Amino acid sequence: MAKLKYDYRKRRALNIVWDVSGDYRYSPDFLSFSPESHQPNLYLNAVIGLTRKYYDMKILNALFDELKQSAMEDLFSDLLWLGLEGCVYQKELPHRPVMAYLRRQQARQYFAGPLTIRHGVAQEMQAARWHEVLGEKNGLVDPWARGLYQGLAFDPAWTTEEVCHHFRELTRKYFVSRLLVRESLEKVIISNPVAELLKFLVPQFARNRDSVLNFQILKHDENEIVSGKKERNGLMALLTGQTAVKNYEYIVSCFGSSIYSASKVLDIERNACTGPHRGSHLHFTRGRLGSRGAVGEASRWLQNAMKQRAKNLAYYKENSERYRKSIAHLTAQIRTALQTTYMKLPIPAKSGELVPGSLWRGLYVNDDRVFYGREEVFTPDFTVDIMLDASASRGEYQRVIAAQAYVIAEALRQCGIPYQIYSFCTLRGYTVMTLFQTYEEKKKSLNVFNYCATGWNRDGLALRGARQLMGDFTKTRKILIMLTDASPNDDRPLFDGKGVLRQHEYQGTRAIQDTADEAAALRREGIRIIGLINDEIAGGLEQAKKIFGKDLVRVRSLDKMAESVGKALCHQISTF
Amino acid sequence: MRVPVPHFPYFGREIWENALTALLCGQNLLLVGPKATGKNVLAENLAQVFNRPMWNVSFHINMDASAMLGSDTFKNGEVTFRPGPVYCCAQQGGFGVFDEINMARNEAMAVLHSLLDYRRTIDIPGYSLLKVHPACRFIATMNYGYSGTREVNEALMSRFAVIKMPLIEEAPLARLLRTEFPRIKENALQAFVQIFMDLEKKCSEAEISDKSLDLRGLLDAIHLMENGLEAHRALAMGITNKSFDEYEPALITDIINLHIPGEYEKTDIFEL
Numbered sequence: 001m002a003k004l005k006y007d008y009r010k011r012r013a014l015n016i017v018w019d020v021s022g023d024y025r026y027s028p029d030f031l032s033f034s035p036e037s038h039q040p041n042l043y044l045n046a047v048i049g050l051t052r053k054y055y056d057m058k059i060l061n062a063l064f065d066e067l068k069q070s071a072m073e074d075l076f077s078d079l080l081w082l083g084l085e086g087c088v089y090q091k092e093l094p095h096r097p098v099m100a101y102l103r104r105q106q107a108r109q110y111f112a113g114p115l116t117i118r119h120g121v122a123q124e125m126q127a128a129r130w131h132e133v134l135g136e137k138n139g140l141v142d143p144w145a146r147g148l149y150q151g152l153a154f155d156p157a158w159t160t161e162e163v164c165h166h167f168r169e170l171t172r173k174y175f176v177s178r179l180l181v182r183e184s185l186e187k188v189i190i191s192n193p194v195a196e197l198l199k200f201l202v203p204q205f206a207r208n209r210d211s212v213l214n215f216q217i218l219k220h221d222e223n224e225i226v227s228g229k230k231e232r233n234g235l236m237a238l239l240t241g242q243t244a245v246k247n248y249e250y251i252v253s254c255f256g257s258s259i260y261s262a263s264k265v266l267d268i269e270r271n272a273c274t275g276p277h278r279g280s281h282l283h284f285t286r287g288r289l290g291s292r293g294a295v296g297e298a299s300r301w302l303q304n305a306m307k308q309r310a311k312n313l314a315y316y317k318e319n320s321e322r323y324r325k326s327i328a329h330l331t332a333q334i335r336t337a338l339q340t341t342y343m344k345l346p347i348p349a350k351s352g353e354l355v356p357g358s359l360w361r362g363l364y365v366n367d368d369r370v371f372y373g374r375e376e377v378f379t380p381d382f383t384v385d386i387m388l389d390a391s392a393s394r395g396e397y398q399r400v401i402a403a404q405a406y407v408i409a410e411a412l413r414q415c416g417i418p419y420q421i422y423s424f425c426t427l428r429g430y431t432v433m434t435l436f437q438t439y440e441e442k443k444k445s446l447n448v449f450n451y452c453a454t455g456w457n458r459d460g461l462a463l464r465g466a467r468q469l470m471g472d473f474t475k476t477r478k479i480l481i482m483l484t485d486a487s488p489n490d491d492r493p494l495f496d497g498k499g500v501l502r503q504h505e506y507q508g509t510r511a512i513q514d515t516a517d518e519a520a521a522l523r524r525e526g527i528r529i530i531g532l533i534n535d536e537i538a539g540g541l542e543q544a545k546k547i548f549g550k551d552l553v554r555v556r557s558l559d560k561m562a563e564s565v566g567k568a569l570c571h572q573i574s575t576f
Numbered sequence: 577m578r579v580p581v582p583h584f585p586y587f588g589r590e591i592w593e594n595a596l597t598a599l600l601c602g603q604n605l606l607l608v609g610p611k612a613t614g615k616n617v618l619a620e621n622l623a624q625v626f627n628r629p630m631w632n633v634s635f636h637i638n639m640d641a642s643a644m645l646g647s648d649t650f651k652n653g654e655v656t657f658r659p660g661p662v663y664c665c666a667q668q669g670g671f672g673v674f675d676e677i678n679m680a681r682n683e684a685m686a687v688l689h690s691l692l693d694y695r696r697t698i699d700i701p702g703y704s705l706l707k708v709h710p711a712c713r714f715i716a717t718m719n720y721g722y723s724g725t726r727e728v729n730e731a732l733m734s735r736f737a738v739i740k741m742p743l744i745e746e747a748p749l750a751r752l753l754r755t756e757f758p759r760i761k762e763n764a765l766q767a768f769v770q771i772f773m774d775l776e777k778k779c780s781e782a783e784i785s786d787k788s789l790d791l792r793g794l795l796d797a798i799h800l801m802e803n804g805l806e807a808h809r810a811l812a813m814g815i816t817n818k819s820f821d822e823y824e825p826a827l828i829t830d831i832i833n834l835h836i837p838g839e840y841e842k843t844d845i846f847e848l
Contacts, residue, residue: 016830042830098767098835357647
């Protein structure tokens with residue numbers, strides 16, 4: 001909750017910056033919060049936005065980065081902001097007369113706040129500025145301070161380069177020569193006591209360190225993807241020659257134990273692992289995190305999965321603003337569809353709302369249905385299953401798929417629609433269904449970030465697995481959204497009869513046909529299936545059409561997955 | 577009697593030209609656009625310009641044929657037909673405004689097909705075949721907002737000429753406010769215009785929902801100010817309080833505070 005509040009405050013501060021800069025793509029390095037209430041400071045955040053509006057942030061950020069190298073980073077940043085505040089104020093005032101009022105308010109707040117008791121150059125300069133704003137004397141007596149203060153009155157007509165140049169000169173003149181440390185600003189080194197003293201100055205402009213950190217994590221990621229992929233390929237090469245026991249142990253130690261009892265598993269396999277899937281297995285699990293107790297290949301895989309989770313989460317965080325907007329869009333879209341669908345046409349009834357227009361029927365043709373009956377109040381009587389293909393071909397897109405799945409899940413959750421999310425992949429003859437979230441769970445589906453791709457994809461069997469996970473059909477209608485590349489592949493054979501000659505490789509046309517048959521079987525049971533195919537991965541559209549028919553959504557880029565799902569879902573909802 | 581006298585004039589040359597040409601050529605219009613783009617204002621203005629009586633039908637999910645065309649009623653011991661708004665409009669050569677046409681079920685709208693296309697007739701089963709008056713036109717409006725809405729099906733869509741209504745721009749909005757409030761001071765006018773523009777932008781960026789992007793609300797709020805209510809309180813009633821989100825109102829308040837100072841009274845806003 002604390003985190004959420006923090007995020008909200010940050011978002012509010014960002015919105016102020018965007019309001020005045022007009023640039024909603026701008027991600028500022030600085031945001032300002034009140035030192036007491038930690039609420040966003042309206043005026044100072046507006047100054048940050050206006051700086052973006054009037055100056056070239058690339059050049060200014062370079063200067064801020066330069067300042068970071070110095071021991072007096074905070075002091076210098078404060079002084080630079082003070083200078084910028086003065087000139088963006090003058091530039092904006094003609095367009096936004098309220099600035100004068102906001103600036104006075106800021107000055108008053110400053111003197112009412114806790115910062116006034118602090119000492120130091122930054123405070124002195126700030127106090128002088130706010131005194132002047134309130135029409136008082138600036139209170140500076142020391143000629144050095146007066147000189148510096150005058151230097152901070154930047155000319156609004158200056159370009160960004162001129163501002164930077166002026167500020168470099170100013171700091172050189174008033175700090176470097178005064179403290180006689182070094183000539184270049186970049187390497188100002190100050191003796192410890194002075195640095196300690198300077199640290200005491202609490203800057204009102206707090207650096208937005210979060211985004212910097214995330215950025216570093218992300219870069220680290222990119223390098224790892226390559227090695228992660230290699231590891232998966234290595235795993236694939238080891239697929240032959242294992243005994244059944246070893247295989248099962250391996251699957252359990254990699255993906256976690258089954259959610260069903262042994263007898264239930266047997267039961268399921270007796271029903272599902274038949275016909276073309278003879279000899280294959282289904283493994284239902286909630287997944288596992290951490291590699292404790294695992295050895296060898298499994299341990300390496302688990303470590304890789306852990307890393308992938310970190311990558312998925314980091315990627316989501318990095319783009320959280322964009323995804324948050326996606327969630328909001330999708331939620332609104334689904335809500336609208338629900339609202340317009342779930343109100344049924346009134347039906348003539350023997351009780352309810354009297355319809356004067358039909359009264360005559362009661363009198364003359366003895367039809368006593370002269371009322372409109374009301375149908376039951378809205379409750380979502382359908383559930384959504386999201387099945388994600390987690391085969392190795394998804395390697396490079398794992399982060400995006402996890403983030404998009406989270407967006408869809410979160411939107412469904414906010415609309416109050418029960419949903420399930422699971423992924424499937426096939427390894428050593430086991431089609432593993434990893435269940436991230438069940439219908440009953442109401443919390444945020446953060447588990448979806450455990451999504452990790454490996455192995456083959458035996459889509460036909462996965463559909464049988466999905467049927468199992470959907471449970472009871474009698475009360476609710478089901479929509480299954482399946483993300484796939486429509487090119488099922490497995491190293492275990494496909495059977496179309498008994499005998500060695502009736503064995504075929506599970507790939508190409510046969511595998512497609514098998515998947516299409518399974519999809520058709522589900523459709524016959526009343527399940528709506530939506531196929532999500534994305535163009536980034538080469539999968540013949542024709543093949544996908546064979547499986548999903550008209551209910552096929554092409555996702556042009558995985559970034560747009562949530563949007564496409566929204567459209568398809570709304571269509572399904574409105575045709576119930 | 578039924579010829580409307582619009583409260584607001586519609587500003588926008590291109591839209592006027594498109595709409596007038598289509599209507600003169602005998603076509604029906606579908607006005608599509610998000611909230612506060614003046615769809616109904618334009619419809620009223622058009623009816624006034626052509627001096628035609630207007631029937632307004634607000635569509636909703638429970639809309640059915642009888643609500644539009646008419647229903648059976650029992651009068652003087654006899655079952656008779658009580659004409660609905662669409663029937664009257666077609667008979668008397670009026671302008672029928674179908675408000676929020678996409679909120680009705682597409683199936684319910686099928687009865688209108690023969691009315692809207694070249695046949696220009698409507699058959700009331702058990703009664704008569706009505707030929708539509710040559711001056712009769714239909715203008716449908718449809719809210720197509722940031723969050724997406726129900727679609728109108730092809731069969732219905734093909735019977736309309738579609739005009740995409742642009743979001744109101746700064747200059748027309750200023751003109752509108754000046755017409756509505758002749759005594760408003762220039763500074764205050766600019767501030768209100770900017771507040772609305774900023775809300776629009778924030779909406780299109782999905783930072784806030786479009787509940788608070790309410791031009792009617794803004795006008796109502798300024799009316800309250802004209803009667804002496806302080807600006808922030810008036811705007812809270814007209815705009816901010818329309819959002820029931822946990823966080824949105826703060827974002828909207830920030831926008832307002834970035835344009836008008838703390839105590840903004842009638843004397844600051846209007847010439848007395």
